[in-house]
Amino acid sequence: MENDEVILLDFWPSMFGMRVRVALAEKAIEYEYKEEDLFSSKSPTLLKMNPIHKKIPVLIHNGKPVCESFVVVEYIDEVWKDKAPLLPSDPYERSQARFWASYTDKLYDFGRRIWTVKREEFVEGKKDLIDPLKLLEEAALGDKPYFGGESFGFVDIALIGFYSWFYTYETICNFSIEAECPKIAAWGKRCMKRESVSKSLADSRKIYEVIIEFRKKNGLE
Amino acid sequence: MENDEVILLDFWPSMFGMRVRVALAEKAIEYEYKEEDLFSSKSPTLLKMNPIHKKIPVLIHNGKPVCESFVVVEYIDEVWKDKAPLLPSDPYERSQARFWASYTDKLYDFGRRIWTVKREEFVEGKKDLIDPLKLLEEAALGDKPYFGGESFGFVDIALIGFYSWFYTYETICNFSIEAECPKIAAWGKRCMKRESVSKSLADSRKIYEVIIEFRKKNGLE
Numbered sequence: 269m270e271n272d273e274v275i276l277l278d279f280w281p282s283m284f285g286m287r288v289r290v291a292l293a294e295k296a297i298e299y300e301y302k303e304e305d306l307f308s309s310k311s312p313t314l315l316k317m318n319p320i321h322k323k324i325p326v327l328i329h330n331g332k333p334v335c336e337s338f339v340v341v342e343y344i345d346e347v348w349k350d351k352a353p354l355l356p357s358d359p360y361e362r363s364q365a366r367f368w369a370s371y372t373d374k375l376y377d378f379g380r381r382i383w384t385v386k387r388e389e390f391v392e393g394k395k396d397l398i399d400p401l402k403l404l405e406e407a408a409l410g411d412k413p414y415f416g417g418e419s420f421g422f423v424d425i426a427l428i429g430f431y432s433w434f435y436t437y438e439t440i441c442n443f444s445i446e447a448e449c450p451k452i453a454a455w456g457k458r459c460m461k462r463e464s465v466s467k468s469l470a471d472s473r474k475i476y477e478v479i480i481e482f483r484k485k486n487g488l489e
Numbered sequence: 490m491e492n493d494e495v496i497l498l499d500f501w502p503s504m505f506g507m508r509v510r511v512a513l514a515e516k517a518i519e520y521e522y523k524e525e526d527l528f529s530s531k532s533p534t535l536l537k538m539n540p541i542h543k544k545i546p547v548l549i550h551n552g553k554p555v556c557e558s559f560v561v562v563e564y565i566d567e568v569w570k571d572k573a574p575l576l577p578s579d580p581y582e583r584s585q586a587r588f589w590a591s592y593t594d595k596l597y598d599f600g601r602r603i604w605t606v607k608r609e610e611f612v613e614g615k616k617d618l619i620d621p622l623k624l625l626e627e628a629a630l631g632d633k634p635y636f637g638g639e640s641f642g643f644v645d646i647a648l649i650g651f652y653s654w655f656y657t658y659e660t661i662c663n664f665s666i667e668a669e670c671p672k673i674a675a676w677g678k679r680c681m682k683r684e685s686v687s688k689s690l691a692d693s694r695k696i697y698e699v700i701i702e703f704r705k706k707n708g709l710e
Contacts, residue, residue: 359567
């Protein structure tokens with residue numbers, strides 16, 4: 269695998285892209301990062317490599333594309349299997365990890381409104397963020413350091429990209445996720461101590477700035 | 490695994506439940522089928538075994554529940570790994586199978602309207618069925634007998650439940666899927682020759698009858 273060519277098509281604020289970045293960092297895989305500026309237009313490479321969904325992240329491994337964040341993370345875990353396993357080896361634990369990872373996508377139902385709705389409507393919908401977070405806290409995380417237990421893994425990777433958006437959600441909605449979900453907040457801080465996470469996540473303040481700028485430009489603020 | 494207790498909570502017309510039924514049949518796993526009558530109410534067992542989504546299918550293996558159809562099918566493939574592999578062994582081929590399997594869920598965007606919209610609106614939306622089917626035909630199936638090539642597998646299982654609904658869609662919309670997507674139609678007939686499929690799928694006519702009855706009762710016809 270030393271001579272493998274690994275390229276990631278990504279867009280810096282994407283929580284789905286961050287999943288792949290963290291997975292690659294956990295495995296210490298060297299890769300070329302190619303930024304897709306989705307505020308402007310999609311590159312010919314993206315359209316060629318993901319003609320079906322035309323979305324990032326796309327991992328291009330020795331010329332062959334893998335699309336959809338969970339599919340990519342599982343692919344990474346299977347190809348580079350000797351280092352930092354992301355999914356548990358036990359089939360039942362794997363099924364539970366896949367179940368909860370997929371559940372984290374629910375947070376996006378709330379998040380996507382940031383591009384389209386006025387502040388009042390966005391604030392009104394905040395239970396669509398808090399309810400699934402509380403459920404993840406109670407039913408999946410509990411008192412464990414990571415979702416999978418002692419070691420950082422698939423569900424942590426699934427959720428961590430959203431963590432970098434918390435500051436934006438909290439600032440726009442004027443509330444504290446830490447007050448509502450203290451264990452999730454502590455989990456996020458714990459993850460941020462890992463270099464694989466802190467170096468892969470987008471800067472929370474920078475996300476807030478571009479979102480506010482976007483919202484102003486589109487008459488949402 | 491001979492003394493394993495395997496129970497499936499399911500609802501006979503569910504295309505998601507059919508995925509699990511076919512996977513169990515491919516692996517020749519004996520199990521107890523427990524029907525959830527979702528036209529009336531959800532059983533205490535279902536609410537206990539899938540408290541998060543409260544949806545079928547749920548596979549209960551030695552008392553422990555696994556939820557979400559793709560998670561269940563992968564679980565089955567991993568636990569009963571010695572017989573009839575459903576996912577390919579090569580990581581890249583696995584990634585492509587997961588990608589296309591997940592893509593088949595797009596068909597449900599069209600299908601769910603059958604419960605809620607008038608006939609005209611349903612017919613108008615038929616491109617939401619045809620377009621993804623054509624794409625599956627051209628980009629994923631091609632001239633192969635099955636989606637994975639020579640052997641029946643994960644993507645076939647993902648799509649086959651929808652096949653049993655084609656008659657209902659065609660009859661309500663008054664069109665022919667075979668005329669639009671001849672290779673998909675031939676693929677469906679090919680799959681139906683497998684006992685694992687023909688014995689697991691709901692009867693197409695029976696689906697049509699209950700759907701028409703439901704639609705009449707709800708003022709949609």
